[in-house]
Amino acid sequence: MKRVFVSDCEGPISKNDNAFELTAHFVPDGDNLFSIVSKYDDVLADVVKKPGYNAGDTLKLILPFLKAYEVTDKKMQEFSAQNLLLIAGSKDTLKHIRSLSDAFIVSTSYEHYIRVLCKTLEFPFENTYCTRFSLNKYAITQQETIQLKEKAQEISSMPMITIPPKAKSLKDFSNRDQETVKRLDKIFWMEIAGMDCGRIFSEVKTVGGVQKAQAIREVVSKFLLPLSSVMYVGDSITDVEAFRLVRENGGLTVSFNGNDYAVRNAEIAILAENNTVTAILADVFLKHGKAQTLKLAESKSTQALKNRIVSPDLAERFSTNHAFPKVQIVTAQNMELLSKESSEYRKKVRGEAVGKLG
16 A cells, blocks of 8 residues: 655754744844744643644744844745754655655745755655745835834743643633733734734744644545555644644654654654654555554664664664664653653754754
8 A cells, every 4th residue: 555754844854943043043032032932822722722823823923023123035045044954864864765655744834944955855845835925025114113123022021931731721820921921912913913014924824733734634635545544753732733633544653852742642752863763664654554663663672673674775874873763652651751751852952942842
């Protein structure tokens, strides 16, 4: 049976959080601004479950601020090209997988970044789903520029929101965090939404949450395949809906240096600095199916992985991979520990600032 490989980009393929890096570079205190908006995104998507809101919509909430600081499509693409950081082995991993079957990248990332990544990896851009838009087409008045810069400064000085474990509503948050979320609600959904540039929120469609799941549906529909034919690799809250869709329909779900959201919704967790291990698991899945791939991951043996390598290029890459990856089946018993370990490893590979984002 034909099978397909689908992966998120930032995390499993690259080390970047491109939107965070763009904001940190072009906006004063942009690292704080983005981190707070990203946590607000987690609150809306996972706790409040705001109607019409999807995990990853941070990427459109941040766009008016980039516009206020004179960021253009050209600047976004040039910055992305100059700062692209790949997970070791990414080009060879995707090349090997594409020699076996069709491969797709489904990412919340901006189109500007994905185009640069595809060119570097020699991966077909037409096999990607990402957040597509032109920032140049949006006009912004001098008055809105002033207002947006003031709001950016206000948000960046806010205290970081803490999401309580098992929070079900905003009432479970501290009084301080409730006030922060309410103020952010007003800033984004009343003040900025009421500006001319506020149409960005309705016109830009981020590929996160349910959109990632929809992209997978489109992939399998294209090839007239069942969802059980999909191996999906992700690492964050934007992958949860994709994980659930694939897993509930018999496909294989893999967290690569994932955070808590990813590990809790995946069947296999990988902790690695090099994604050759992804190529090995994909090799087995694409040739032999899910059961054999789970069996391999369950063995927890270096030798078992070595024994599964039949491709000369994979064997050579595996032998030079000095930091051997951790590959483990996610169970109810190990989920808490594995989530903690994976989240910490994520920070090691991608850096503290990027690694702690949702």
